[in-house]
Amino acid sequence: MLEILDRITRGKGREGDIELLEELALYIRASSLCGLGMTAPNPVLSTLKYFKDEYIAHIKEKRCPAAVCRDLITFSIIEELCKGCGSCKRVCPADAIRGTRKSPHRIDKELCIKCGSCFDACKFKAILKV
Numbered sequence: 001m002l003e004i005l006d007r008i009t010r011g012k013g014r015e016g017d018i019e020l021l022e023e024l025a026l027y028i029r030a031s032s033l034c035g036l037g038m039t040a041p042n043p044v045l046s047t048l049k050y051f052k053d054e055y056i057a058h059i060k061e062k063r064c065p066a067a068v069c070r071d072l073i074t075f076s077i078i079e080e081l082c083k084g085c086g087s088c089k090r091v092c093p094a095d096a097i098r099g100t101r102k103s104p105h106r107i108d109k110e111l112c113i114k115c116g117s118c119f120d121a122c123k124f125k126a127i128l129k130v
C-alpha cells in the first residue's frame with residue numbers, strides 16, 4: 001500500500017490504484033492476527049472516504065490540489081505583486097531566482113528543486129505554489 005501511495009504522490013498513479021488500495025486494505029484487515037494489523041489500513045480507508053477527489057486529482061490529472069506533493073507542484077512569481085526585494089533570491093539554495101533590485105524576479109523552473117524557501121520568505125505573497 002505504501003508503494004502505491006508513494007507512486008500516487010509522485011504523479012505515477014495508475015488507473016485502478018484506488019480499487020487496489022481498497023482491496024488490499026480489506027485483506028489486511030481480515031487476515032491480521034492482532035488489533036494493530038487490523039487497524040493499520042484505516043488511514044488509507046478514511047482518506048479514501050473523505051478525500052477521494054484528492055486521490056482522483058493525483059491519479060488522473062497528476063495534480064495535487066493541496067499543493068503538498070513536491071513532484072506535482074510548481075513555484076512561480078506573480079510579476080504584479082513582486083516588489084523586487086530579493087528576499088526569495090537570498091534564500092534559494094539552487095540559485096534558481098533571477099532579477100534585479102526593485103524589478104520583478106522570476107524562477108527558473110529547470111533549476112528549482114521545489115524546497116519552498118522562497119514561498120516562506122516572500123512577505124508580499126508574490127510567490128504562487130500550485
Ligand code: SF4
Pocket residue numbers: 077081082083084085086087088089104105121122123124125126127
Ligand atoms: S521575495 Fe517576493 S517580492 Fe521579494 S523579490 Fe521575491 S517574489 Fe518578489
Ligand code: SF4
Pocket residue numbers: 075088091092093094095096097107111112113114115116117118119
Ligand atoms: S522553491 Fe526553493 S529552489 Fe525553487 S525557486 Fe524557491 S527557493 Fe529556489
